Amino acid sequence: MLGIKELKERIKTTETTVECPVKRCKVNVKKMNRGDQKRLDSYLDKGKTSEARDVFRDYFCKEHGIYITPTTFIYENYRDNLLWYDGGDKVLFDNMMQVKRVKYQLYHDNSEDALSWNVFRFLERTKLLHRFLEGLHNSLVKSPEVIYWSYSQSQQKVRNELEKARAEFWESPQRSSEPDLVVKSDDVLFFIEAKLRALNKIDFNKNHTAEDRAERVRRYSKGDYFLNQPVENIMDAGYYQLMRFWLIGALMADNENLNFYLLNLVRKNEEKDIELEFGKYIKQNEKREFMRVTWEDIYKYISTTGLLGEEKDKMLGYFRNKTIGYNGKGELQKAFSIP
Numbered sequence: 001m002l003g004i005k006e007l008k009e010r011i012k013t014t015e016t017t018v019e020c021p022v023k024r025c026k027v028n029v030k031k032m033n034r035g036d037q038k039r040l041d042s043y044l045d046k047g048k049t050s051e052a053r054d055v056f057r058d059y060f061c062k063e064h065g066i067y068i069t070p071t072t073f074i075y076e077n078y079r080d081n082l083l084w085y086d087g088g089d090k091v092l093f094d095n096m097m098q099v100k101r102v103k104y105q106l107y108h109d110n111s112e113d114a115l116s117w118n119v120f121r122f123l124e125r126t127k128l129l130h131r132f133l134e135g136l137h138n139s140l141v142k143s144p145e146v147i148y149w150s151y152s153q154s155q156q157k158v159r160n161e162l163e164k165a166r167a168e169f170w171e172s173p174q175r176s177s178e179p180d181l182v183v184k185s186d187d188v189l190f191f192i193e194a195k196l197r198a199l200n201k202i203d204f205n206k207n208h209t210a211e212d213r214a215e216r217v218r219r220y221s222k223g224d225y226f227l228n229q230p231v232e233n234i235m236d237a238g239y240y241q242l243m244r245f246w247l248i249g250a251l252m253a254d255n256e257n258l259n260f261y262l263l264n265l266v267r268k269n270e271e272k273d274i275e276l277e278f279g280k281y282i283k284q285n286e287k288r289e290f291m292r293v294t295w296e297d298i299y300k301y302i303s304t305t306g307l308l309g310e311e312k313d314k315m316l317g318y319f320r321n322k323t324i325g326y327n328g329k330g331e332l333q334k335a336f337s338i339p
């Protein structure tokens with residue numbers, strides 16, 4: 001796994017080439033554009049890794065097993081992006097991959113998917129997760145089940161209750177809302193929407209037609225009861241994605257008589273006003289709430305627990321070493337604001 005310690009502080013790019021970001025590596029590859037990257041992603045999404053290596057060899061550093069872009073890199077094998085992939089972790093991860101809808105991001109160094117797995121699988125295994133969640137809202141989190149990208153460990157498939165809530169909004173399986181994480185406990189349901197480099201706000205109208213918009217408005221307006229403003233206002237404000245998670249989570253919690261929290265996991269210095277910004281569009285009360293949480297909060301929580309040992313050190317080292325790739329000037333960017 002490659003981070004601050006292994007990567008060059010600065011990389012050189014020309015009109016047509018990019019250098020390998022790994023320290024002391026002399027390899028220069030062809031510069032990848034957006035179209036090339038999309039094509040590569042579609043190979044990886046289908047698991048065609050050996051074909052990808054052949055078709056995209058001009059962008060690949062053989063020695064380090066990465067595809068290089070001007071701002072980041074993509075692992076040839078997603079295992080290199082994962083901290084935990086042994087024994088039970090492997091079984092769970094492989095099962096989860098059977099149902100995960102979008103897979104290519106797991107190969108990307110700067111995606112939130114590998115980060116989410118690395119952090120939440122650690123919290124789950126060390127039994128720290130329920131205490132972290134309890135600290136956020138001051139009530140007990142009993143017998144939590146962690147659902148990674150819709151995959152329920154107890155049901156060994158997409159969780160029934162989630163499928164049902166999606167169906168109530170007529171979501172098709174290929175385009176259904178896939179929360180990064182769901183934690184279901186005896187009394188509380190948590191949805192966690194994780195962000196690393198991307199922001200919550202997305203201009204829906206830029207990539208969709210007026211008909212698309214009208215169709216979404218019709219479907220999600222069924223959840224008006226959970227909202228303070230009409231669906232179209234929320235979509236136009238850029239919060240289509242968060243709104244879907246809010247509606248599906250709130251409905252799922254209602255169906256099972258649970259309290260609901262939508263946690264938006266972001267970096268400390270990003271989207272500081274999101275609670276106010278998105279919060280004004282939704283109906284919050286003692287049963288359901290939207291909350292901003294930072295990756296740095298989790299780092300701090302882990303570092304102050306009494307837990308000792310190699311795995312904790314590995315986890316904290318990962319946070320400190322994590323980058324989000326290179327900026328436009330070719331300078332390496334540290335992911336988190338931690339000492």
Ligand SMILES: [Zn+2]
Pocket residue numbers: 020021022025026027061062063064
């Ligand atoms: Zn290299």
